[in-house]
Amino acid sequence: MRLEIIILAAGQGTRMRSSLPKVLHRIGRESLLEHVYALAVSLDADKITVVYGHGGERVPRALPHLDVVWVEQAQQLGTGHAVMQAADGIDDQATVLILYGDVPLLTKETVARLLPLAGPESLGLLTAELADPQGYGRVLRNAEQRVVRIVEEKDASPTERMIREVNTGILAVQGRRLKHWLGRLANDNAQGEYYLTDIVALAVADGVSIQTVRAGCADEILGVNDRRQLAQLERVFQARQAARLMLAGVHLRDPARFDLRGELVAVGSDVEIDVNVILEGRVTLGDRVRIGPNSLIRDAEIGDDVEILANCVIENAVIGRGSRIGPFARLRPETRLAEEVHIGNFVEVKQSSIARRSKANHLAYIGDAIIGADVNVGAGTITCNYDGANKHQTVIEDGAFIGSNTALVAPVRVGVNATIGAGSVLTQDAPENALTLSRAQQVTRPGWQRPSKRS
Numbered sequence: 384m385r386l387e388i389i390i391l392a393a394g395q396g397t398r399m400r401s402s403l404p405k406v407l408h409r410i411g412r413e414s415l416l417e418h419v420y421a422l423a424v425s426l427d428a429d430k431i432t433v434v435y436g437h438g439g440e441r442v443p444r445a446l447p448h449l450d451v452v453w454v455e456q457a458q459q460l461g462t463g464h465a466v467m468q469a470a471d472g473i474d475d476q477a478t479v480l481i482l483y484g485d486v487p488l489l490t491k492e493t494v495a496r497l498l499p500l501a502g503p504e505s506l507g508l509l510t511a512e513l514a515d516p517q518g519y520g521r522v523l524r525n526a527e528q529r530v531v532r533i534v535e536e537k538d539a540s541p542t543e544r545m546i547r548e549v550n551t552g553i554l555a556v557q558g559r560r561l562k563h564w565l566g567r568l569a570n571d572n573a574q575g576e577y578y579l580t581d582i583v584a585l586a587v588a589d590g591v592s593i594q595t596v597r598a599g600c601a602d603e604i605l606g607v608n609d610r611r612q613l614a615q616l617e618r619v620f621q622a623r624q625a626a627r628l629m630l631a632g633v634h635l636r637d638p639a640r641f642d643l644r645g646e647l648v649a650v651g652s653d654v655e656i657d658v659n660v661i662l663e664g665r666v667t668l669g670d671r672v673r674i675g676p677n678s679l680i681r682d683a684e685i686g687d688d689v690e691i692l693a694n695c696v697i698e699n700a701v702i703g704r705g706s707r708i709g710p711f712a713r714l715r716p717e718t719r720l721a722e723e724v725h726i727g728n729f730v731e732v733k734q735s736s737i738a739r740r741s742k743a744n745h746l747a748y749i750g751d752a753i754i755g756a757d758v759n760v761g762a763g764t765i766t767c768n769y770d771g772a773n774k775h776q777t778v779i780e781d782g783a784f785i786g787s788n789t790a791l792v793a794p795v796r797v798g799v800n801a802t803i804g805a806g807s808v809l810t811q812d813a814p815e816n817a818l819t820l821s822r823a824q825q826v827t828r829p830g831w832q833r834p835s836k837r838s
């Protein structure tokens with residue numbers, strides 16, 4: 384059976400109070416529309432059409448990677464009018480599934496139950512029973528419990544508003560039937576709009592039966608109309624991801640204080656993540672990785688037995704097995720750490736590689752550097768990589784010891800097993816196996832008197 388999916392995404396989203404079209408607001412890393420698109424793709428649709436409108440070309444321009452047919456609804460005259468814009472392209476025999484761009488958490492399992500209900504003599508409608516149905520269209524049933532029509536809240540009588548079974552907006556219908564009913568929609572209602580929901584009453588009048596599916600869980604049919612709901616859905620989405628990770632064996636100290644805005648590409652066993660950790664982009668965690676509280680980790684590959692202590696910011700970095708980072712460390716893009724490297728508090732590393740067992744434990748800046756194995760970078764060491772116009776490289780070879788408060792004025796090289804005396808400003812290469820220092824000689828003046836206050 385041919386499946387065509389139409390995603391409605393033209394509405395303004397007035398209640399968001401935003402200049403951004405509603406469907407471009409994000410949950411996790413992706414926009415609302417990308418969530419719905421991912422669902423459509425997972426259903427193996429033969430064709431996906433997105434109806435866009437408010438904000439003009441902004442929506443298609445923001446999402447050029449979506450493999451869809453974009454159809455413009457220049458004026459937003461209602462959900463029925465939106466579907467009309469796509470009607471010409473609909474195949475008569477196809478099952479047409481309507482999805483809403485602002486209902487992002489719907490699951491494939493639920494939709495899969497709905498699709499077989501569409502046919503020449505029946506229409507599938509997804510409904511839900513809500514404790515608080517406010518804002519949704521209500522499903523009206525007759526004495527035999529058959530659906531007769533949907534009434535929008537704004538058009539509903541006080542008694543109808545007490546109904547708790549709501550229309551989710553999601554429906555599956557035969558292409559030929561849909562096109563026929565679209566042509567008969569009118570806009571004589573409270574909002575002066577062409578309601579897609581009116582096709583339910585038209586179907587009933589044509590003797591077509593309305594088959595309903597109840598959503599597995601009320602959360603999945605929630606729509607985003609304002610920022611409160613956006614935040615609420617973000618938590619639902621995060622809770623789902625957290626549950627998935629915990630079932631896969633990750634120890635989240637508090638799943639309500641964990642955010643994954645992207646993809647955990649791989650995760651080892653016995654990983655432990657403390658509270659307020661945000662993972663972004665593509666992150667890989669090896670076995671027994673421990674992440675302390677309050678860290679932001681983006682696009683990182685973290686090896687086995689790595690420990691990240693509290694309050695670190697890590698971006699586009701590779702961290703080798705057994706390394707220890709933080710607390711309060713910052714790893715900037717293109718940091719490559721080998722095994723058992725220690726990066727301690729208030730240390731910033733940028734575009735540098737550091738080999739096995741090297742340490743920079745306190746207060747340092749390492750930028751554009753290549754550091755060998757077993758190097759000790761003392762507290763307060765700075766690679767002076769920028770001359771105001773260009774960046775230059777610092778090379779520190781295996782076994783070197785950089786005394787505290789050394790300024791390495793790049794380009795500069797420190798040889799194997801070299802020792803740099805504390806407080807040095809290195810402007811030339813330091814040879815291997817030797818002590819190099821550059822600092823004023825220490826002097827003591829015996830008998831020197833402190834000045835005293837004039838009387």
Ligand code: UD1
Nearest residue numbers: 391392393394459460461462465484485519520550578606
């Ligand atoms: C709609 C349903 C309501 C249902 C609710 C579920 C109608 C008339 N009402 O109401 O029964 O309970 O969804 O969330 O369908 N859109 C367009 N073009 C338009 C108008 C809307 O593309 O002219 C899109 C919006 O971008 C949105 C979706 O259609 O993605 C729903 O529109 P919205 O205005 O939010 O409808 P609701 O009032 O929530």
Ligand code: CA
Nearest residue numbers: 485606607608
């Ligand atoms: Ca809505």
